[in-house]
């Protein structure tokens with residue numbers, strides 16, 4: 001397969017971890033006979049420094065022309081801590097998501113057996129946890145009409161959804177469930193919210209076209225409990241923007257390390273892959289950042305294009321690194337391995353047959 | 355002190371646990387020389403059976419005339435599972451909250467050292483956890499305008515708050531923090547929501563009148579993480595209705611048993627106290643329901659009227675029961691102690707001097 005990949009390393013540790021993801025994709029290219037063409041472009045603080053714009057036109061154009069975007073991280077304290085600064089690195093990411101129409105945020109939550117003791121939850125609660133959250137990313141209350149009364153005493157936000165917005169992400173989630181354990185849980189608050197009742201009607205109707213997928217409903221307050229009490233019950237969770245924001249962040253701590261968590265943001269014709277961790281400026285250039293979240297984001301990229309076997313090879317190699325203790329100091333304070341050691345180990349074992 | 359208390363035992367295990375809370379209040383009456391006058395009235399399924407109305411006029415009138423309402427539990431499968439039934443037990447509770455203007459829901463989350471192993475979280479994460487959530491209960495998106503387009507393709511809900519709605523609960527939360535560890539955390543999503551920015555402005559301004567209380571701000575998605583990662587950092591959490599719904603349910607699982615968790619709902623001139631657990635119909639009449647949540651709700655009632663010493667005596671006696679293993683089978687499957695045994699033990703040790 002030929003793929004044009006826009007490489008947006010961004011700020012802080014972004015370039016270091018993205019470089020290791022690229023190394024792994026190149027190893028896949030070689031082992032499986034694909035052709036991946038990487039083109040690098042600036043985004044975030046580094047783009048502001050160079051052009052004054054966190055998302056330069058050339059970068060956006062490149063992303064639109066590419067099959068996928070591989071994203072590092074974004075953010076720099078010199079802008080974040082300056083209340084005067086009108087342009088912020090994060091705006092680059094928000095605008096990119098919007099311009100590419102990335103309406104579906106996909107966040108896997110998986111507990112790695114070798115790291116189970118790092119979780120704040122007891123081992124027996126989280127064993128076999130392996131679910132993925134499909135969060136609607138461009139609608140709902142974050143984007144609905146805002147209002148502030150003239151006297152400043154009353155404020156409101158509108159949570160609004162259309163059938164089309166719900167339908168397009170629901171199909172993605174059902175398809176994902178079909179390829180997994182065939183269970184989809186719609187999280188809403190349909191006992192109180194009109195918009196949730198629309199979600200329930202639309203998703204229920206779409207569910208009829210996926211008869212092999214079991215559809216469950218859960219109220220968001222109960223979901224917040226169940227995610228702690230019994231996270232292994234979930235397979236695919238589908239939910240609206242704000243509920244997804246809260247639940248995917250809650251879910252991100254189950255595994256015990258944010259340095260392992262990848263994500264994808266998918267639209268009709270574009271897809272972007274990035275670790276959920278930030279730019280971690282304190283670690284920049286120290287060769288201590290954990291590249292695994294970025295490498296697993298690359299695995300999600302492969303998966304997105306139907307390269308299941310290739311994605312599985314990357315995940316297998318990551319597991320090998322974890323098992324052998326080939327990890328950065330965030331996972332093992334005694335480890336002397338750097339970002340590049342871990343990345344090279346994983347890239348180097350992708351073609352292993354075991 | 356003289357107090358008129360409306361006793362609304364409700365359905366299922368409600369009457370059994372409420373009876374033990376009354377026994378404890380009567381022990382306080384005697385030990386500390388107070389006069390509590392209890393008047394019982396029906397609410398919920400039992401009220402529907404008797405009058406067709408889940409909140410009969412006489413019950414509402416009694417609550418309005420009383421200093422406080424002690425509530426058991428509500429709900430019966432014969433109504434809950436009947437989609438045809440127009441009147442539901444829960445409507446009684448919702449209407450009661452509204453009629454009494456109970457705008458502030460108060461949910462303590464406390465880890466009992468003797469039960470720490472029941473938590474889904476690791477011991478070292480939850481030691482010393484002791485916080486209380488102040489959730490706004492009558493405003494926000496659950497009560498804002500709802501909309502469904504004529505073609506049924508678009509639906510919306512409005513999250514709206516006024517300064518007055520925020521101000522009245524903020525004062526309660528600051529006062530609570532003053533009497534505790536003097537830390538208040540406002541949970542919002544002020545980086546995105548206009549209503550959250552109003553919360554932040556109002557609460558920040560009110561905070562100036564409570565200079566000894568440290569005010570912190572936390573986004574709701576981060577709060578959902580922090581509650582698992584490090585729950586002992588919190589003292590008083592203040593938040594709007596829906597965030598409070600999600601976070602208080604998430605918080606309710608930290609302690610490991612829902613049978614221990616009390617709550618209060620407070621307004622300008624009324625206050626209601628109830629366990630957070632439901633009517634648990636399967637356990638009704640079996641003398642196995644845990645009365646501690648109801649008894650701790652009675653302790654919150656005492657606290658509400660400034661009877662700190664009395665409230666502390668109840669809590670001390672509950673701790674004694676937990677320590678001695680005088681608990682119902684939900685906490686210790688081998689226990690032979692019934693609801694009444696546990697209640698009588700706690701009531702019987704309220705006047706202990708140690």
Ligand SMILES: [Mg+2]
Pocket residue numbers: 245246249575576
């Ligand atoms: Mg978030």
Ligand SMILES: [Mg+2]
Pocket residue numbers: 221222599600603
């Ligand atoms: Mg709830």
